[in-house]
Amino acid sequence: MSQSLLIDHIGELTTNDAETGGRLTDAAVVVADGVIAWVGPAGSAPAADERVDAAGGAVLPGWVDSHTHLVFAGDRTAEFEARMAGEAYAAGGINVTVAATRAASDAELAANLAGLVAEARRGGTTTLETKTGYGLTVADEVRSAQIAGEQVDAVTFLGAHLVPADADPDAYLDLVTGQMLEEVAPHVSAVDVFCEEGAFDRAASERVLAAARARGLATRMHGNQLGHGPGVELAVAHGSLSVDHVGFLSDADVAALAGSWSGWDRAAASGARGTVATVLPACDLSTRVPLAPARRLLDAGVEVAIASNCNPGTSYTSSMAFCVATAVLQMRLTVPEAVRAATLGGAIALGMHEDGWLDPRGVAQPRVGVIAPGARADLQLLDAPAATHLAYRPGMPLTSAVWRAGERVA
């Protein structure tokens, strides 16, 4: 049995939990057996085996990064330099990483992933989704999913990332929706498709989504990243957990996303869920596209998540604090909105906002993104009195301690 831990003298505690009003001042938290055991005013906190004095610092849930691509080898510094010199991002750059990933050993891929996960943990991230998608052969996609499954919380199959340079498009689509899906499915909980000019068009994307659903897997999408396209429309029509990027949206797209949440109780984060719109601010900056209209989405009643999209091509950072600061300073979210989107929003996008949700393999998932009794004890302590400092002092390494399932990980 693990020791219990009391964190007290918390200047500001963001809980994301309606029961405690979402935010408390002068608060304390008790953790036992890897979950939150008690939350309340510091003055009435129960005793515990160990104590950490937060010294007036702010505590919030660990970040839930619901969109990354961390199983890869190599980097794309030259492509980034060309982009900063004026070239546009194009989907074809993915092939460079595919070649390096195929050439890497399992040990190299696992070590690179471990380094990136450690970096993310130091930045306060306690829940990570990652995608396959840089293998694009049956064997390389299966090993990517297996390697990822050993280190992250949720693995998504992204065989439909790009038609590899050496493949025929029709034959590759048959493979992705057939044998490749079949062999990768036991190792993943969801399927993603890059629905974009130069990647997968409407008809191909629909085939991927339909095949995933027939296989009992959840779906998510890369949509509306480089221009307006059918991504959002398809994601909502197919009941996808999320559609990510969402940079170029029509009024009909926004209305469709908002309508998908009509049976949802936002304060309690319960009820009939819809499709989360995941914005990726670091990617928008690195590819020099206009920032996704997160303000417009929230105002329309859409559930929004913020994720890093950490990958070697379009967003080589796992810093959720940077994404939150950008969402506040440039996307015009308030700090509480941005923090919620980067914690509970990501949890909703992953289906991990409720206790005991069974993923498609029947594996019970923890509740994350909140600080509430029964949730996994994922917390971060800031060297600052309030979460507002994440935007007020952008770029400063404010996260000073991180606990995941009650264990200190940074």
Ligand SMILES: N=CN[C@@H](CCC(=O)O)C(=O)O
């Ligand atoms: N857009 C598709 N996939 C990634 C980029 C992958 C890459 O360029 O390597 C993204 O989310 O931005």
Ligand SMILES: [Zn+2]
């Ligand atoms: Zn992505």
